[in-house]
Amino acid sequence: MEISNLTKKRIKDYLEAGKRFDGRKLLEHREIEIETGVSKNAEGSARVKLGNTEVVAGVKLDVGEPYTDSEDKGTLITTTELLPLSSEEFDYGPPRINAIEISRIVDRGIRESGMIDFEKLCIKKGEKVWNVFVDIYSINDDGNLLDASCFAAVAALLDAKMPKYDEKEERVAYGEWTSKKIPLTENIPLTLTFHKIGKSIILDPSREEEASSEARVSMALSSKKDIMINAMQKGNEAALSEEEILKIIDFAEKEYKNVEKEVFSKIEKNLKGKKD
Amino acid sequence: MSYTKRPDGRKFDELREMKAKVGVVPRADGSAMFAFGDTIAIAAVYGPKPFHPQHLQNPEKGVLRVNYDMLSFSVTERKKPGPSRRSQEISKVTEWALAPALQIENFQNTVVDVHIIVLQANASTRCAGINAASLALAHAGIPMTELVSAVSVGKIDDKIVVDLIKEEEDYEDGEGATDIPMAFLSNSKKLTLLQLDGKTSAEKLKEALEAGKKACEKISELQKKTLKEVKGE
Numbered sequence: 001m002e003i004s005n006l007t008k009k010r011i012k013d014y015l016e017a018g019k020r021f022d023g024r025k026l027l028e029h030r031e032i033e034i035e036t037g038v039s040k041n042a043e044g045s046a047r048v049k050l051g052n053t054e055v056v057a058g059v060k061l062d063v064g065e066p067y068t069d070s071e072d073k074g075t076l077i078t079t080t081e082l083l084p085l086s087s088e089e090f091d092y093g094p095p096r097i098n099a100i101e102i103s104r105i106v107d108r109g110i111r112e113s114g115m116i117d118f119e120k121l122c123i124k125k126g127e128k129v130w131n132v133f134v135d136i137y138s139i140n141d142d143g144n145l146l147d148a149s150c151f152a153a154v155a156a157l158l159d160a161k162m163p164k165y166d167e168k169e170e171r172v173a174y175g176e177w178t179s180k181k182i183p184l185t186e187n188i189p190l191t192l193t194f195h196k197i198g199k200s201i202i203l204d205p206s207r208e209e210e211a212s213s214e215a216r217v218s219m220a221l222s223s224k225k226d227i228m229i230n231a232m233q234k235g236n237e238a239a240l241s242e243e244e245i246l247k248i249i250d251f252a253e254k255e256y257k258n259v260e261k262e263v264f265s266k267i268e269k270n271l272k273g274k275k276d
Numbered sequence: 277m278s279y280t281k282r283p284d285g286r287k288f289d290e291l292r293e294m295k296a297k298v299g300v301v302p303r304a305d306g307s308a309m310f311a312f313g314d315t316i317a318i319a320a321v322y323g324p325k326p327f328h329p330q331h332l333q334n335p336e337k338g339v340l341r342v343n344y345d346m347l348s349f350s351v352t353e354r355k356k357p358g359p360s361r362r363s364q365e366i367s368k369v370t371e372w373a374l375a376p377a378l379q380i381e382n383f384q385n386t387v388v389d390v391h392i393i394v395l396q397a398n399a400s401t402r403c404a405g406i407n408a409a410s411l412a413l414a415h416a417g418i419p420m421t422e423l424v425s426a427v428s429v430g431k432i433d434d435k436i437v438v439d440l441i442k443e444e445e446d447y448e449d450g451e452g453a454t455d456i457p458m459a460f461l462s463n464s465k466k467l468t469l470l471q472l473d474g475k476t477s478a479e480k481l482k483e484a485l486e487a488g489k490k491a492c493e494k495i496s497e498l499q500k501k502t503l504k505e506v507k508g509e
Contacts, residue, residue: 039396040314042349052302056395058349081357084343085320085391087303092343092359135348135357137393139318140301175352 008212015200022051022206027255029204034151034266036159041175043182044160046267048152050204052142054086057152058135059160061182063172066122066129074121074130078107080149086138101233102136106150108231109189109220110134115157120183123165132182143207146218150191155267157184189222189230190263192255194248196240201248203255214238217248221256278450279433283443284313291427291439291491296407296502298415306416308502310408312439314398319408321416324386338383342371344405346394366402367392373406373426373459373469379419388418399442400428406459406469407495414503425495426459426469429488431476436483438491456481458488462496465489 014020024030030051039045042058066073080103082090095103110116121130134156136149162180164173195205195213202209215238220231229252234240240248286292292313301307304320311317327333344367348355370392380388390412392405403426410424430440433450440455447453454474460467467485476484 039316039347039349041352041396041398045349054301056347058347060349060354062354079348079357083391083393084322084389085301085304085318085393088322088325094358133348133354135354137347140303142303172353 003208003211007208011209011212012198012200015197015202020202021208026200027203027251029259032151032262032266034155034263034270036155036267036270042156042160043163043177044156044158046152046155046159047139048148048155050144050148051206052140053144053148054139055145055148055152056137056139057149057156059156059182060133060135061163061172062131062133063123063128063165064131066126070118071126072122072129073118074116074132076107076111076116076118076132076134078103078110078134078136078153080106080136082138082141082145087141090138090141101235102146102149105146105191105218105220105231105233106134106136106153109150109191109222110153110157112230113187113189113220113222113228114185115154115188115222117183117185128170141207143205143210144193147191147193147204150189150220151263154188154190155270157182158188158267159271186224187222187228188264189220190256190259191218191220191231192252192259193218194251196238196244201244201251203251215240217245219252221252223256223260227253227256279435279447282437284441288435288437289487289490291494292441294495294498296411296498298411298502298506304412304416306412306414306418308408308411308415310404310411312400312404313441314396315400315404316395317392317401317404317408318395319390319392319405319412321388321390321409321412321418323388324380324383324418325389327385327387332387333385335384336381338380338386338388340371340375340378340380340388340390342367342374342390342392342409344370344392344394344402346397346401350394350397366405369469369471370402370406370409374409374413374424376466376468377410377420377422377424377461378413379421388413399440399445400457402426403428403457403459407499411499411502415506421461422464423462423496423499424459424468425462425492425499426457427488427491427495428455428457429484429491430455431474431480431484434480436480436487438487451475456484456488458485458492460489460492462492462499
């Protein structure tokens with residue numbers, strides 16, 4: 001999104017006075033809404049809203065051959081489609097870099113946190129394993145699609161049931177599910193995206209703030225006992241001082257605790273509510 | 277044994293529970309959700325806006341462009357992301373289904389983009405998509421002579437039924453299943469979509485058209501009601 005220099009300057013001035021256009025504090029995220037089970041034919045699915053930003057994610061499983069370097073482990077493939085439906089700035093065609101980057105960061109967060117127990121997704125070593133597909137789609141872009149995508153991917157995974165596998169035919173019985181959840185651990189990642197605008201650091205940018213961003217840092221964190229940083233990406237053109245990056249790391253640790261509590265209690269409430 | 281009972285217990289001329297809502301994509305100029313039971317489609321409209329690349333522009337009138345696609349997890353076996361021959365054909369027939377209701381002649385050199393996605397599929401996705409798109413176009417304030425309503429009519433064995441579900445599409449006994457998606461303009465009752473997949477006599481096809489027209493009247497009532505509610509906000 002292109003915004004005028006005047007608007008950029010106004011945003012910067014506001015932030016220096018500790019204010020944002022939508023009335024939030026600098027490190028305050030927008031209202032988070034989470035709904036699981038939004039698409040019945042998926043193994044798991046979720047819709048996440050951060051203010052007006054909306055994303056849906058779905059999990060599908062399939063059986064295939066393992067990679068040769070991990071013969072007893074299932075696989076994970078994360079894709080993101082930034083739909084033209086969600087913004088006039090997105091086009092059809094192969095994923096562009098912004099979509100690829102979202103997939104890559106969410107994928108690293110899920111993979112490196114150890115959220116999925118890949119060994120339990122092995123059917124026959126060296127021959128057959130489960131492939132987990134996490135597909136993310138943007139429905140409305142109002143800034144920070146990355147964090148919304150990660151929350152949706154995690155919620156969809158937590159919602160996901162194992163499909164039935166026909167042992168005799170050696171194929172998946174599509175449209176039939178077992179009562180088992182897909183094997184997950186307690187290490188669940190969430191991303192937090194910070195932007196540097198002027199001298200200020202903000203969390204969960206709106207679209208206008210994203211357009212005025214000088215530098216961006218996204219972090220995927222998880223916590224079973226201690227908070228671990230599982231993925232990180234610095235984006236945009238400006239360089240960050242050491243002081244700034246240290247500040248962002250501290251912010252991330254502190255804010256993660258709040259966001260974690262809020263996101264997981266919302267997911268849990270949803271999953272419980274959906275149980276008949 | 278002939279087809280006497282539908283798997284979900286509906287009467288032959290009974291539609292699934294319908295849901296409709298506009299404004300579901302705040303960023304778009306107009307948007308709507310439309311559901312036939314478990315089939316959920318979302319449509320968003322952007323435009324009229326300058327048509328790029330320039331050689332696609334029509335100096336005589338505005339152009340409608342539709343893109344329909346299903347989300348990968350909307351069906352039981354994951355659909356590979358990206359366009360397919362099926363989705364491209366549906367995009368085109370949807371364009372033809374909607375265009376007659378639009379009055380965009382005076383928006384020369386512009387395009388009205390309609391994006392349709394299927395969030396969850398249990399047959400009749402193109403019809404749900406057309407119903408959502410028609411609502412989204414009206415919500416965007418695009419000049420229209422009337423609304424467009426679509427329904428899939430089926431001949432299951434020798435019975436004519438409206439608003440098919442997947443299980444009925446896959447029916448194989450007797451004469452099997454014939455799927456006939458169609459769309460009507462809400463006032464003039466003209467036909468803007470007609471496809472057929474299966475086998476039927478001309479007589480049964482006429483019966484199907486009659487059943488489709490009646491079903492579309494119910495759909496357009498819901499569409500109108502949904503739009504009126506917006507106006508009150």
